[in-house]
Amino acid sequence: MRKFKLTLTVLFCFSISFSQTIIEKDPLIEKMVKEVSADSLQSYIKSMVAFGTRSTLSTQTDPNNGIGAARLWVLSKFNQFTKQSGGRLTAIIDTTTLPADGKRVDAPLVLGNVVATLKGTDPRDNRVFLISGHLDSRRTNVMDKTGDAPGANDDGSGVSAVIECARIMSQHSFPATIIFIAVSGEEQGLLGATFMANKLKKDSVNLEAVLNNDIMGSNNSSETNIIDNTRIRVFSEGLPAYELDKNAANIRQLGLENDGRARQLARYVKETGERYVDNLQIVMVYRNDRFLRGGDHTPYVMDGFTAVRITEMNENYNHQHQDIRKENGVQYGDLTEFMDFEYLRKNTCMNLSNLANLAKSPSMPQDVKVDVKKLDNYTALSWANPKSGKFKGFYVLMRETTSALWQKKIFTTQTSISLPYSKDNYFFAVQSVSEDGNESLAVVPVVGR
Ligand SMILES: [Zn+2]
Secondary structure, eight states: OHHHHHHHHHHHHHHOSSOOOOOOOOHHHHHHHHHOOHHHHHHHHHHHHTTSBOOTTSOSSOSSSSHHHHHHHHHHHHHHHHHHTTTOEEEEEEEEEEOOOSSSOOSOEEEEEEEEEEOOSOTTOOEEEEEEEEOOOOOSSTTOOSSOBOOTTTTHHHHHHHHHHHHHHTTSOOSSEEEEEEESOSTTTSHHHHHHHHHHHHTTOEEEEEEEEOSOSOOBOSSSOOBOSSEEEEEOOSSOSTTHHHHHHHHHHHTOTTOSHHHHHHHHHHHHHHHHOTTOEEEEESSSSOTTOOOTHHHHHHTTOOEEEEEESSOOTTSSSOOSEEETTEEESOOGGGOOHHHHHHHHHHHHHHHHHHHHSOOOOEEEEEEOSSOSSOEEEEEEOOSSSOOSEEEEEEEETTOSSOOEEEEESSSEEEESSOTTTEEEEEEEEOTTOOBOOOBOOEEEO
16 A cells, blocks of 8 residues: 555656645535436436427427427426425526528527526625526438437437436525526527527626536447447637637737637536546547537637537437438437436536536636736736635646646635746636635636736
């Protein structure tokens, strides 16, 4: 045992010259994570698949079939949870009418997102965090509105994670507000997410993070025979889509192309998810999305919000956007039998731990600056207290410029710090931290003189 410890220490010295601060887990988050149930997730997906199709263009009047019945069912689930929340969780179907667009909408359409809001308990805290999945499903032909389109994984998996997080989290209270949303119209052109993102922007809602879950409950690839239920991907944009021209010079000069807000959220998701979920590695992918595919996080980043996409490690294209059929002995279609509910459970836990850690955290430190008045080999950072939330102090984060992840986490109760590391050689950021150890998102300093 002693020998083992020694080896580890030596390894640490050579590989990374920093040591990680050990973060205590928040017992409430641990408790909620344990409550995530593979059986519940499976039952939600079975219920969704039973609607035959959930095409956004399908019937809205049939009580048993189509998108209308499916969204009423999601609403009824949220309303069940409302009772246990002491009235803090409220749910609606938020509708808008869209004209035919000559693309994937062939006639005027009533589009409905099912939105549950768990109101924050701190009246001074106006932050909102959002978890999303898309309720709609599709056939090979995206305009087919009647044939079966089970959509067990795409995106029954994402919606079931949203419902399970709402079930568990609505039994607890958080200073910040959490929105649980099952959107429609993803397959017809990200319509529901665009409607929601534009609305939040118009209302100047302080939406700080979006976790978009789409295809995250199956563990195997179509061609390469890889089975993997221990890794999940988080996609994040590098250069921000929003106001890039305005910010490009600063990003270029300071080397911040890897430190946009979506990328910071991805790092946060990885650190927090791996803290609370066993046997799950969160793999950051340095791009906004996959080739030939889009997702509901994109309308949010286009509107200037911080959003990432969460998707399984290996996709199976025989099971996505495919009519149910057998060809040469191969079963096509997005069927429940191809799901891995233990994997989906872990991925739901990863979402829940992140939402809870964010919503329990104080708000971000304000006015974070790095002092560049002097040519020296130090780094002087300063910041101001967060606007809302009880905080015990701050973490100063530090990493080498080539490192994907923060390597050092320094706790302080002060609002400034001087470190014997040259600001030229490292990236820095600051987080607020609550009494229970919940961190805010990281803020990269601006240059102060
Ligand atoms: Zn999808």
